[in-house]
Amino acid sequence: MKWIMARDYTDMSRKAANIVSAQVLLKEDSVLGLATGSTPIGLYKQLIAWQHKDDISFDKVTTVNLDEYRNLSPEDPQSYRHFMNEQFFSQIDIRMENTNVPNSCCADVMRECLRYDAMIENRGGIDLQLIGIGNNGHIGFNEPGEAFIMETHLVDLSPTTIKANARFFDGDEQKVPKQAITMGIKHIMQAKRLLLVASGNAKMEVVKKALSGPVTPRVPASILQLHKDLTVVCCPDA
Numbered sequence: 001m002k003w004i005m006a007r008d009y010t011d012m013s014r015k016a017a018n019i020v021s022a023q024v025l026l027k028e029d030s031v032l033g034l035a036t037g038s039t040p041i042g043l044y045k046q047l048i049a050w051q052h053k054d055d056i057s058f059d060k061v062t063t064v065n066l067d068e069y070r071n072l073s074p075e076d077p078q079s080y081r082h083f084m085n086e087q088f089f090s091q092i093d094i095r096m097e098n099t100n101v102p103n104s105c106c107a108d109v110m111r112e113c114l115r116y117d118a119m120i121e122n123r124g125g126i127d128l129q130l131i132g133i134g135n136n137g138h139i140g141f142n143e144p145g146e147a148f149i150m151e152t153h154l155v156d157l158s159p160t161t162i163k164a165n166a167r168f169f170d171g172d173e174q175k176v177p178k179q180a181i182t183m184g185i186k187h188i189m190q191a192k193r194l195l196l197v198a199s200g201n202a203k204m205e206v207v208k209k210a211l212s213g214p215v216t217p218r219v220p221a222s223i224l225q226l227h228k229d230l231t232v233v234c235c236p237d238a
């Protein structure tokens with residue numbers, strides 16, 4: 001496990017972007033596992049800037065996102081597909097057909113979960129997985145529970161997650177979808193490299209607790225301790 005303590009959010013974003021950029025430079029057809037939330041936005045901005053300067057290209061890159069709210073269409077501004085298109089994909093030279101987010105509007109969720117896992121396997125797995133962390137220690141939308149769930153699955157969001165994510169829904173918990181589809185622990189842990197980003201003292205505490213305490217499904221991020229190539233890039237409050 002490698003810890004990189006950045007000075008501030010800008011520094012954290014640049015350092016994390018350097019790691020993603022190096023991955024793509026070394027393997028131009030990398031499969032990048034991507035994350036949503038507010039934390040990676042600065043990282044995406046930095047990658048966009050480097051792509052516009054021709055320092056890096058995503059032309060041969062494939063992306064797989066961690067999760068999507070249930071029943072939010074790609075056009076819905078709150079959907080993670082919309083977020084990724086706006087914050088990243090539409091601003092770089094990636095081929096949209098090479099970008100993947102779970103289709104949560106499907107009629108048959110089980111089938112979609114199986115399709116998503118098979119799609120990742122068919123691409124040879126994930127080279128570098130970017131991960132944020134929830135206040136309750138969730139990764140993707142793998143919520144605290146009795147067991148680690150290996151496969152992509154439908155999840156009931158925990159009350160703490162609904163409360164935390166209400167800030168993206170006009171502060172109204174009622175508007176937050178109650179379910180989501182998330183990549184399971186298997187493909188996260190099978191990624192060749194993991195990059196965990198955390199911004200601010202509170203998130204750093206969650207990361208420290210997860211990575212230094214016992215490995216337990218009650219703190220889903222604790223499983224990351226067992227990965228051979230985990231880099232944590234974090235920064236304190238401004």
Ligand code: GLP
Nearest residue numbers: 036037038039132133134140141
């Ligand atoms: C959501 C996402 C997670 C993300 C988390 C933290 O719950 N499903 O993948 O890590 O938000 O978000 P933020 O970076 O905004 O704190």
